[in-house]
Amino acid sequence: MNSGNTDETPVLKVDNSSSASQPQKTSSGPESGNDKEKHVSEAARKPEVDVNAAVATAWSFFQKVSALIKALSFDPLIPTRTLERFIAWVRKLLTPELFETISARFTRLGHAMLIATSALSLLYWVIASIKESTGIYLLFGLGFSALFIVLQYTAHKFLNAGKTLVLAAKSHMGSAAFLDCVALLSGIAGIAIFIKFLTFEDWNHFWAGLGYWFICDLIAYVSLNPSMLNIHISENTGAGEEAIGIISFFVKAFMRIVPIAFGTGVTLGFILCFSETCLLLKEGGNTSQASDILARAAFFGCLPFIGYVIFVIYHLTIDILKAILVIPAKLDQINDKKRKNGE
Numbered sequence: 001m002n003s004g005n006t007d008e009t010p011v012l013k014v015d016n017s018s019s020a021s022q023p024q025k026t027s028s029g030p031e032s033g034n035d036k037e038k039h040v041s042e043a044a045r046k047p048e049v050d051v052n053a054a055v056a057t058a059w060s061f062f063q064k065v066s067a068l069i070k071a072l073s074f075d076p077l078i079p080t081r082t083l084e085r086f087i088a089w090v091r092k093l094l095t096p097e098l099f100e101t102i103s104a105r106f107t108r109l110g111h112a113m114l115i116a117t118s119a120l121s122l123l124y125w126v127i128a129s130i131k132e133s134t135g136i137y138l139l140f141g142l143g144f145s146a147l148f149i150v151l152q153y154t155a156h157k158f159l160n161a162g163k164t165l166v167l168a169a170k171s172h173m174g175s176a177a178f179l180d181c182v183a184l185l186s187g188i189a190g191i192a193i194f195i196k197f198l199t200f201e202d203w204n205h206f207w208a209g210l211g212y213w214f215i216c217d218l219i220a221y222v223s224l225n226p227s228m229l230n231i232h233i234s235e236n237t238g239a240g241e242e243a244i245g246i247i248s249f250f251v252k253a254f255m256r257i258v259p260i261a262f263g264t265g266v267t268l269g270f271i272l273c274f275s276e277t278c279l280l281l282k283e284g285g286n287t288s289q290a291s292d293i294l295a296r297a298a299f300f301g302c303l304p305f306i307g308y309v310i311f312v313i314y315h316l317t318i319d320i321l322k323a324i325l326v327i328p329a330k331l332d333q334i335n336d337k338k339r340k341n342g343e
Contacts, residue, residue: 102260117269172233193209
């Protein structure tokens with residue numbers, strides 16, 4: 001057997017390098033179920049939100065904004081609070097003791113000016129009688145002179161009596177707001193009246209405006225010190241008692257101002273009468289105007305008596321009103337007694 005003639009089976013060698021270098025084709029068909037689940041799980045995998053941290057951050061931001069708004073906010077009651085501080089400051093200055101001192105001094109001044117006005121009025125009418133060559137003016141002079149002496153006597157008797165009546169009559173009010181408002185408005189009104197009288201050219205209006213301003217300030221003074229009027233502030237005050245307290249305030253304030261108004265009015269009357277006397281000596285003067293000035297001075301000299309009469313009438317009216325307000329309570333008590341007796 002020849003080895004050279006032996007048939008060998010041919011072996012086919014496949015070159016895999018060429019096939020490996022060729023790109024593999026991807027299937028364009030529908031995705032498999034595993035791929036779908038993988039995409040869903042990745043979409044659902046989101047970062048978790050910390051709710052507590054978010055709430056804390058929002059609350060901190062809100063607090064900062066609130067603090068900023070509060071720092072920049074405007075208080076609309078700034079004028080009111082300023083006026084309240086001003087009224088409290090004035091109340092500390094205008095004490096009841098100071099008012100009593102002023103009242104006593106003006107009372108003495110009024111008595112002195114009544115005597116001076118009595119003498120000056122007699123002098124004025126004597127000069128007018130000589131200038132006009134008529135004796136009727138002498139009677140005017142004697143009449144006014146005697147009137148001012150009598151008014152001094154009545155003023156001395158009724159000034160102390162009026163003060164005693166005020167301190168004996170007790171009143172109640174629910175709040176001091178009304179009194180504070182009256183004090184503020186009276187002060188403003190006094191300044192406005194004085195400025196109005198300054199528009200006139202003669203000195204008579206100047207002194208009159210000054211007197212009215214002073215009286216308005218006195219009303220403000222007593223309003224800031226209700227204890228001088230025997231008015232007590234109580235939150236349990238009823239509506240009817242509050243109304244009585246308001247009426248009482250005006251009458252009592254008038255009574256407390258009377259001594260100072262008495263001294264102020266009589267003093268201004270003397271000044272104006274002196275001015276008219278000087279005009280009478282220089283230019284002849286105006287007797288009718290002098291009569292008006294003396295009549296006004298006499299009115300102020302009569303204020304203590306007028307105030308006393310007004311206060312007595314007021315007190316009678318207040319007692320009647322209080323009796324009317326008590327009637328419903330009394331009727332309720334009577335009905336309660338009848339029910340108890342019936343049972």
